[in-house]
Amino acid sequence: MKILFASAPGYGLTLPLIPLVWAARAAGHEILLATTSEMTEAGARAGLPVFDVFPQRDVWRDLITTVTGEGDESDLPAEYRNIPRGNGPFGLFTVTMTEGTIEVGRAFGPDLVVTTSDHAAGSLAAAALGVPQLEVGNRISWSVRDADWRAGHGTFSESEGAMTVREKLGIGRAGPRTLARIDPRAPSMGGLRADQDHPDERDGVPWWPMQFVPYNGGAVVPEWALHRPERPRVAVTLGTVVPTVNGVSSLTVVLEALGGMDVEVVLAAGTADLTELGELPPNVRSVGYLPLSVFLPTCSAIVHHGGSGTTAAPLFYGIPQLVLPGFADNPMSAQRVADRGVGLTHDPATADVATLRSMVGRLLTEDAFRTATAEVRAEMATQPSPADVLARTIDALNRPS
Structure with missing residues (x-):
């Protein structure tokens, strides 16, 4: 099976996904990570095949210089300049990364897209490719399962950036089939017990727990x-x-x-x-x-x-x-x-x-x-491992929708 993993270009946004990518590779699946900026090198150092979906610019650096006021925005398209302030960094990632994620997806031919909950480019790519997605939470403090998160952020697929991209690329309004959403938090810190499934009140998609496995790079240990x-x-x-x-x-x-x-x-x-x-x-x-x-x-x-x-x-x-x-x-x-x-x-x-x-x-x-x-x-320690979640995902994928 081919699995395309899609993530935004920040360490805290991509590295939590890596143990699940490893689980997929260890299970014998063909995998590819679609990201950009510094995360292309970070993914490669983690031993993964990585494709840069927006090599034209360093999106992460553009974001930081915009936030700090140090960058010159005069050479950027108006759409690109306005998104960071209007929709936060995730709007910028959606506008810049979606088209490249779809293009590499068409070349790779995935059976499944795995993307993080804050990365609309992954979901839009799954919709454009007509394949199911697995949505993975990458926060230990909050989740899109929380009402307070939704009140502050809305639904990514309905953001200004996502609507702009849908129109530009002719994706339409339909979303992909979501097999499940993954919550990596400990139960007493807002997450789910190992024996617990929680249907999302918005669309009935199940939430599954997964053990957080820390990955922040490799090193020669002193x-x-x-x-x-x-x-x-x-x-x-x-x-x-x-x-x-x-x-x-x-x-x-x-x-x-x-x-x-x-x-x-x-x-x-x-x-x-x-x-x-x-x-x-x-x-x-x-x-x-x-x-x-x-x-x-x-x-x-x-x-x-x-x-x-x-x-x-x-x-x-x-x-x-x-x-x-x-x-x-x-x-x-x-x-x-x-x-x-x-x-x-x-x-x-x-x-x-x-x-x-x-x-x-x-x-x-x-x-x-x-x-x-x-x-x-x-x-x-009692929560399902990334390998357990991956196996459960494959079972769900193989069941009739």
Whole structure:
């Protein structure tokens, strides 16, 4: 069987899909990932065949420069310029990526399209190709199953960008046959139990649970990461987007707070320029880009910005977390963490050294946080694996519609 996977060009939007792609390949299916920008290289590094559906421009870079106000939009079509502000980044991805996804789909000839819930280009491609789709949630904080999400975002297939593309490409209004929608959240954080199916109130499509499997890239594992140190190890990261948009100044108070504690700090700041931070405290190990899955198992806590994947990974490993939320869905991730008791949250704009030191101290010493994270980790372990979900999808595909 041939399966086309389609995803938007952001790390947090694509990497959660990779374990399901691996499951499909391991089951003997022919697979292809359709994406663009940085995710073409990220997918290739994950060992996947990848097709760039919009090689004309770096869509992700265009989005970032638009958000930061650093780019010159004068050479862009009006449609392209207006979408980021009118419909958010997903509208931009729909306008730029749908046609290429359809074209590669026609050449590849898939029996199934697997796409994320926030990527209308995948659904539109499935509709144009006349094949079923599997829709996969890639958020640990919210899902299109939630009423509050729908109130804020509407239905992607009805967005301005999607309607523009439908008209331009002659797709029509019909959507693809959706086999199921996948929710990767732990049950106590809004997800489904392993034995639970939940029909979508909009169209009756079933929701299936799936275990979140952290994937954030491969790396040569340093020796120190294999061993738990004598004093607590605390991870610090701002993900891949926040440093680009907001810089790293919010790390100043975090590192000052942790620098005065009896802990070992692992600062994973990717390619961000850290010169504005000055000399780092002696207990801080700056590792650039090192996947969280490499060193989180030996950590006792993590401080981060609230990105979906960054929030989910500590849950998988049972690590308490302090969330200093940035933007987009970060505050919702932070609220989920606080409500479940697996960590704490604070507004980074008002955070000070004493407050952060106290919060991290609580995460390291109060049993309630370790208990809650252990409970969530156990819940996640009972959910169907990506391989189980893939097998269930193939069964559904083979049944008469």
